[in-house]
Amino acid sequence: MEKRRLSFWQIWNMSFGFLGIQMGFALQNANASRILQIFGADVHELSWFWIIAPLMGLIVQPIVGHYSDKTWGKFGRRKPYFLVGAILASFGLVLMPQADIFIAFLPALWVGAGMLMIMDASFNIAMEPFRALVGDNLRTDQRTLGFSVQTALIGFGAVVGSWLPYVLTNWFGISNETIEGTVPFNLILSFIIGAIVLIVSILITVFTTKEYTPQELVSFEKAHLEANDKIVETEDVKSSLLDIFEDFKKMPTTMRQLSWVQFFSWFGLFGMWVFATPAIAQHVYGLPYTDSSSSMYQNAGDWVGILFGVYNLISALYAFALPYIAKKIGRKKTHSVSLIIGGLGLLSIYIMPDKNWLIVSMIGVGIAWASILAMPYAILAGSISPKKMGVYMGIFNFFIVIPQIINALIGGPLVKYAYDNHAIFALMMSGFSFLIAASLVYKVKDVDDVIQS
Numbered sequence: 001m002e003k004r005r006l007s008f009w010q011i012w013n014m015s016f017g018f019l020g021i022q023m024g025f026a027l028q029n030a031n032a033s034r035i036l037q038i039f040g041a042d043v044h045e046l047s048w049f050w051i052i053a054p055l056m057g058l059i060v061q062p063i064v065g066h067y068s069d070k071t072w073g074k075f076g077r078r079k080p081y082f083l084v085g086a087i088l089a090s091f092g093l094v095l096m097p098q099a100d101i102f103i104a105f106l107p108a109l110w111v112g113a114g115m116l117m118i119m120d121a122s123f124n125i126a127m128e129p130f131r132a133l134v135g136d137n138l139r140t141d142q143r144t145l146g147f148s149v150q151t152a153l154i155g156f157g158a159v160v161g162s163w164l165p166y167v168l169t170n171w172f173g174i175s176n177e178t179i180e181g182t183v184p185f186n187l188i189l190s191f192i193i194g195a196i197v198l199i200v201s202i203l204i205t206v207f208t209t210k211e212y213t214p215q216e217l218v219s220f221e222k223a224h225l226e227a228n229d230k231i232v233e234t235e236d237v238k239s240s241l242l243d244i245f246e247d248f249k250k251m252p253t254t255m256r257q258l259s260w261v262q263f264f265s266w267f268g269l270f271g272m273w274v275f276a277t278p279a280i281a282q283h284v285y286g287l288p289y290t291d292s293s294s295s296m297y298q299n300a301g302d303w304v305g306i307l308f309g310v311y312n313l314i315s316a317l318y319a320f321a322l323p324y325i326a327k328k329i330g331r332k333k334t335h336s337v338s339l340i341i342g343g344l345g346l347l348s349i350y351i352m353p354d355k356n357w358l359i360v361s362m363i364g365v366g367i368a369w370a371s372i373l374a375m376p377y378a379i380l381a382g383s384i385s386p387k388k389m390g391v392y393m394g395i396f397n398f399f400i401v402i403p404q405i406i407n408a409l410i411g412g413p414l415v416k417y418a419y420d421n422h423a424i425f426a427l428m429m430s431g432f433s434f435l436i437a438a439s440l441v442y443k444v445k446d447v448d449d450v451i452q453s
Contacts, residue, residue: 060121094192133209176295270408345361
């Protein structure tokens with residue numbers, strides 16, 4: 001028995017919900033620091049508020065992965081999880097920039113941080129099953145394409161989310177002016193639009209995608225093992241949430257090797273997301289680090305959104321080339337080269353003469369981002385049993401969130417004490433982190449022999 005070969009548009013629809021998830025995620029990444037500063041956070045405190053994001057991933061994704069492996073009902077196996085996650089994330093998107101409406105009960109800063117927590121937990125509920133769904137539904141020879149399409153949709157959604165505040169202001173005249181303690185209306189409206197798109201895109205995936213039953217997946221695995229003269233394992237009789245710890249100890253060798261690549265990749269990404277706005281406002285616009293309410297700072301924040309949109313647009317386009325590049329030179333070399341380009345892009349921010357030249361830097365970041373979202377998962381999927389696809393995709397998330405937690409704990413103090421509040425050096429650290437990740441890719445064993453389309 002073998003899984004059916006899906007058409008390009010079937011693969012597209014299967015991952016379409018990621019467009020909405022990433023649009024919401026991009027709105028958060030590009031604007032959460034600015035919103036928290038408006039509500040009263042200092043620059044060196046930003047990473048501490050952002051620690052909520054990786055903590056939610058650390059807690060939520062393995063649990064969701066475990067239970068989605070064990071779920072089968074009227075609405076399928078993975079689909080109920082990303083539908084519930086989308087609804088909750090939309091709630092957080094609408095309320096985070098409007099946290100000041102609760103000022104009579106709680107400080108806006110703490111309400112905003114709470115909405116950030118809700119959004120991150122919900123994005124994680126939705127994202128992990130999407131990763132597992134590609135592993136569930138696609139044959140080995142279509143997985144690189146599947147994760148690349150997913151990366152393209154992530155890129156397109158992120159472009160829209162990142163550019164939306166700038167577009168609303170400069171094309172439609174929506175005000176980005178702010179008074180102290182109040183988020184500008186262009187941001188509020190952007191987050192509301194993001195919530196609507198998130199729900200609609202998830203529903204498209206829910207209504208157009210068919211999932212295999214657990215029994216079908218087991219039969220596919222047995223047929224694959226028998227065809228390759230391997231031992232067919234019997235299915236576990238009992239299962240509990242505590243099995244996650246046992247699964248962690250028994251993780252495949254490929255996952256262990258990829259963990260270090262992921263660590264330095266996501267350490268770098270977190271630093272960029274948290275400190276890009278204050279870094280560029282200071283280093284390029286020449287603003288003091290204490291300035292977060294002036295019109296010039298809002299312009300800098302809107303331009304950071306454009307820059308984030310650029311790297312996501314590049315990632316969406318580059319994602320379509322990834323399967324062909326990987327087929328020619330292998331997945332490991334593809335990922336390593338992409339990370340090197342991204343690292344050099346981040347380092348180049350320091351020497352760019354004005355804001356427009358930063359677009360060149362973001363092209364490099366976009367190439368790395370596309371590969372980070374596709375290549376590790378394509379390499380990993382071949383080493384995981386279909387019965388454990390969800391839980392191992394969730395456990396793999398440990399190596400995404402742990403480096404972010406570490407960066408969140410040390411990033412703020414480094415900016416304050418080591419960098420004298422010059423956030424640009426946090427971006428330089430991110431660039432070097434990408435280069436370290438690139439060097440570690442070559443230690444990874446690709447079970448599928450890297451040449452898959």
